[in-house]
Amino acid sequence: MPIGVYAGLEITGATxxxxxxxxxxxxxxxxxxxxxxxxxxxxxxxxxxxxxEAFGSKVRLSVDEIPTIIGRLVTTESEIESLLCPSAxxxxxxxxxxxxxxxxxxxxxxxxLGGVIGPFSLAGRLFGVSEALxxxxxxxxxxxxxxxxxxxxxxxxxxxxxxxxxxxxIMAEPAAGLLSPxxxxxxxxxFIRQIAEETxxxxxxLVLHNCGAKIAHLPNILEAGAEMYHFGAPxxxxxxxxxxxxxxILAGNLDPTSVFHSSTPDEVAEHTQSLINRTxxxxxxxxxxxxxxxxxxxxxxxxxxxxxxxxxNI
Amino acid sequence: MDKNIxxxxxSVLNGNMTETKQNVQTALASNVPAEELLNxxxxxxxKEVGQLFEDGEYFVPEMLISARAMQAGMxxxxxILVAQDIKPVGKVVIGTVKGDLHDIGxxxxxxxxxxxxxxxxDIGTDVAPEKFLEAINEHKPDIVxxxxxxxxxxxxxxxxxxxxxxxxxxxxxxxxxxxxPISQKFADEIGADGFAPDASQAAAVAKRLxxxxx
Numbered sequence: 001m002p003i004g005v006y007a008g009l010e011i012t013g014a015t016x017x018x019x020x021x022x023x024x025x026x027x028x029x030x031x032x033x034x035x036x037x038x039x040x041x042x043x044x045x046x047x048x049x050x051x052x053e054a055f056g057s058k059v060r061l062s063v064d065e066i067p068t069i070i071g072r073l074v075t076t077e078s079e080i081e082s083l084l085c086p087s088a089x090x091x092x093x094x095x096x097x098x099x100x101x102x103x104x105x106x107x108x109x110x111x112x113l114g115g116v117i118g119p120f121s122l123a124g125r126l127f128g129v130s131e132a133l134x135x136x137x138x139x140x141x142x143x144x145x146x147x148x149x150x151x152x153x154x155x156x157x158x159x160x161x162x163x164x165x166x167x168x169x170i171m172a173e174p175a176a177g178l179l180s181p182x183x184x185x186x187x188x189x190x191f192i193r194q195i196a197e198e199t200x201x202x203x204x205x206l207v208l209h210n211c212g213a214k215i216a217h218l219p220n221i222l223e224a225g226a227e228m229y230h231f232g233a234p235x236x237x238x239x240x241x242x243x244x245x246x247x248x249i250l251a252g253n254l255d256p257t258s259v260f261h262s263s264t265p266d267e268v269a270e271h272t273q274s275l276i277n278r279t280x281x282x283x284x285x286x287x288x289x290x291x292x293x294x295x296x297x298x299x300x301x302x303x304x305x306x307x308x309x310x311x312x313n314i
Numbered sequence: 315m316d317k318n319i320x321x322x323x324x325s326v327l328n329g330n331m332t333e334t335k336q337n338v339q340t341a342l343a344s345n346v347p348a349e350e351l352l353n354x355x356x357x358x359x360x361k362e363v364g365q366l367f368e369d370g371e372y373f374v375p376e377m378l379i380s381a382r383a384m385q386a387g388m389x390x391x392x393x394i395l396v397a398q399d400i401k402p403v404g405k406v407v408i409g410t411v412k413g414d415l416h417d418i419g420x421x422x423x424x425x426x427x428x429x430x431x432x433x434x435x436d437i438g439t440d441v442a443p444e445k446f447l448e449a450i451n452e453h454k455p456d457i458v459x460x461x462x463x464x465x466x467x468x469x470x471x472x473x474x475x476x477x478x479x480x481x482x483x484x485x486x487x488x489x490x491x492x493x494x495p496i497s498q499k500f501a502d503e504i505g506a507d508g509f510a511p512d513a514s515q516a517a518a519v520a521k522r523l524x525x526x527x528x
Binding site for chain 2: 180295
């Protein structure tokens with residue numbers, strides 16, 4: 001289950017800007033990947049600026065780069081208190097919701113997951129990542145005000161994905177991996193837990209993705225109460241699997257850049273095989289990329305990954 | 315260790331900006347030499363911060379607030395160091411390459427290098443090759459630091475290095491690079507002089523390039 005929509009643009013010929021501003025262009029990219037590789041899950045794009053943009057942050061859109069937030073929307077406690085909570089569907093969030101809805105219609109029995117940001121990472125987009133990290137130690141109560149607002153919006157946005165018929169969301173919370181385990185346990189997991197409790201049901205799951213987390217963070221991350229945890233390359237997946245109970249599903253963690261983007265197909269096969277071998281005895285592990293597959297990743301490398309995985313009939 | 319220096323050291327380690335500034339002022343008023351305060355107070359504390367980070371006891375927030383405290387101390391100390399002609403370990407121009415707005419890694423590296431005794435000239439984010447050249451010509455740095463967070467922008471690191479070579483300044487500086495998608499292999503391929511996977515190790519790489527004891 002590699003995370004990646006932008007690689008599908010190599011097939012459709014559309015630009016990144018098309019994919020993040022047009023539901024049909026994004027849908028086509030997801031379907032192209034599915035048709036080429038018989039993907040077992042369909043994901044909407046990981047576009048971690050869209051939620052902050054809904055709040056009013058400025059965003060830089062580019063033809064060949066994933067959108068980036070420019071500057072800080074709020075810099076003081078009073079600005080946080082005055083910040084209005086947007087609605088699901090505001091600005092470009094509608095693109096991702098429509099994509100999810102369209103994929104659900106077209107996907108038959110393939111589960112569709114929407115892509116959303118996590119609360120601490122959203123707070124970082126709004127307040128500045130460095131500044132939010134510092135605030136976690138210097139004025140934690142102010143940070144918590146912003147986190148409550150971020151959580152309120154994410155709840156409505158995730159429920160909107162559920163209303164579209166999605167099977168769940170994959171929530172990317174990369175900035176929380178920069179916190180200490182204790183910090184993560186205070187400024188990320190409780191807010192995600194609230195979202196998980198209010199959105200998950202028999203037909204809708206939360207997959208929590210943290211590409212910055214290390215093994216020391218694991219116990220605090222598990223407090224989030226997600227159905228599945230998806231980790232990046234910094235996570236020692238062997239140790240993580242040894243620590244969690246068999247009913248906790250973990251996924252990851254081939255490096256999206258050094259393996260998928262920058263390796264030769266032979267090297268991709270070698271890395272994939274190595275991870276398969278190391279995790280073979282764990283039925284609660286799903287092999288995946290450790291983060292979003294970068295744009296312009298060679299399709300041959302993705303093909304090699306899928307071939308390696310399918311040969312093992314995982 | 316002198317009590318005044320110990321207090322500076324502790325306040326940096328604890329990330330207390332206000333106390334660090336006050337402690338530096340108190341130490342100077344007690345005739346503690348500025349260079350000693352710099353080396354045994356601010357720099358020594360940041361070295362310990364780097365070690366605690368590598369040991370997994372400190373994380374990025376702790377590192378950030380310690381660096382802010384160190385900078386507060388430096389703001390008091392810098393004019394005195396300049397007046398006494400005490401030279402920094404080296405001069406570094408640092409920025410994220412063209413197209414890249416992600417500055418947290420660059421900021422952390424800048425703070426850790428400053429905390430290791432380097433003079434930092436931060437030229438910001440989304441820096442075009444021409445602006446790197448301009449900064450090199452203006453500031454005459456020993457080291458140029460470039461970072462990129464994205465695979466789409468990391469290609470602008472070798473482009474910038476090539477441009478600096480074409481303009482005849484490449485061999486006048488050492489180039490260190492970093493960022494999430496960057497690896498030692500990539501650094502070797504594009505002819506960078508140094509790479510570090512995190513801010514703490516970047517300080518050690520920069521010192522090694524300057525021939526300074528770690």
